[in-house]
Amino acid sequence: MxxxxxxxxxxxxxxxxxxxxxxxxxxxxxxxxxxxxxxxxxxxxxxxxxxxxxxxxxxxxxxxxxxxxxxxxxxxxxxxxxxxxxxxxxxxxxxxxxxxxxxxxxxxxxxxxxxxxxxxxxxxxxxxxxxxxxxxxxxxxxxxxxxxxxxxxxxxxxxxxxxxxxxxSAETNLDRLATRFGSDKYGTMHWYTPHYARYFSPLRDELVRVLEIGVGGYHDPASGGASLRMWQRYFRRGLVFGLDLFPKTGVQGPRIRTLAGDQGDPAALRALAEEHGPFDIVIDDGSHMNAHVLVALRELFPHVRPGGLYVVEDVQTSYWPMFGGGRDVPGTTAEFAKTVIDGLNHREFADPGHVPSYFDGHVVAAHFHHNLMVLEKGDNHEQAAPSWIPRR
Missing domain, CATH: 3.30.1050.30 (Nonspecific Lipid-transfer Protein; Chain A)
Incomplete structure (x- = not known):
């Protein structure tokens, strides 16, 4: 140090x-x-x-x-x-x-x-x-x-x-980088990198801290890390952190650091953010259990810098019972996403007693793609429509 x-x-x-x-x-x-x-x-x-x-x-x-x-x-x-x-x-x-x-x-x-x-x-x-x-x-x-x-x-x-x-130079083609390093974010299971290129390109040459939940490889300490290497190559001035339930001592890189911890443990997430944050980008590719996704959102979104991004991958588990999901089941990622739309417009509520949540006040844009949610961090305090417009 x-x-x-x-x-x-x-x-x-x-x-x-x-x-x-x-x-x-x-x-x-x-x-x-x-x-x-x-x-x-x-x-x-x-x-x-x-x-x-x-x-x-x-x-x-x-x-x-x-x-x-x-x-x-x-x-x-x-x-x-x-x-x-x-x-x-x-x-x-x-x-x-x-x-x-x-x-x-x-x-x-x-x-x-x-x-x-x-x-x-x-x-x-x-x-x-x-x-x-x-x-x-x-x-x-x-x-x-x-x-x-x-x-x-x-x-x-x-x-x-x-x-x-x-x-x-830095490589700018995320599709190519995903293929080179063996990430499943493009070309096989998912097609996320074209969306990432759209949202991440303004930060590509900036000093950034990127946290990805889920390193991959399960118990093997040397297995996984494909997307961490992809982010390291894409963000040439970035530090890349990977959080996994299992220690990943064999997943290394000049600007990669892996951390062992449970994304369902609020105290562990707070300690991680205090030591290594704030982050410019958080990507949740972890357990995909709906309860864990929402714990991580609550604990880590406050540690995203203004102008930063919080991404949840594999939102399809919102509909899968094995992951605590189901159609219109409370407490899923998809149900939370529906509240984000309301929260973006909280200043327009006709209910004067509404107390804005942290997400109401700090999500300034939400983007939804197939199995992917991207939240932009900022101050959501844009003035409401004039009071003389009838609400009722």
Missing amino acids: IGNETPIWRLLRSAGGADDDIRAAIEEIGEAPAAALMADEVASRCEPPPGGSSGIQPYPSGGSSGIRPDPPGGSFDIQLELAGAGRSHPYVLSVSASGVTASAATAEDPAALIVYDLVALARALYGTGVHGEARVEVNWPPAERLGEAIASIHALARAVESVLTACR
């Missing part, structure tokens, strides 16, 4: 300012820890190049340096040098069709070298506007083996492009 801030939040916050602000944040965090955070970020964003015979790999240790064609499933190393004020921080990005990892080390014979200034990389990853470019050098083999390098030059170009793209 730095004061009341975590290192990553300090870095995210500074990246929207001047270079001196970013430099000061890096000094407070420490160059090495800041470099480690950014290297992990690059690895998490890096889209693996396609596998097959176009894969490339360094020559074995002690052999000729350079690149060569490799059979399907091959991998290669790219050296990422992060230049600080007084020293360079080397990382090896091991790239294959199955994924990308980063380790603090120096590659013996890297396929390519990418050099990025730490301040420039922080701005490129987490800031806005113009950013500096990296320096790239290809580690070519001796002339007598140049033909092999030429044969794999397009694979190397794709690999280098993948790393550079990860360094400087």
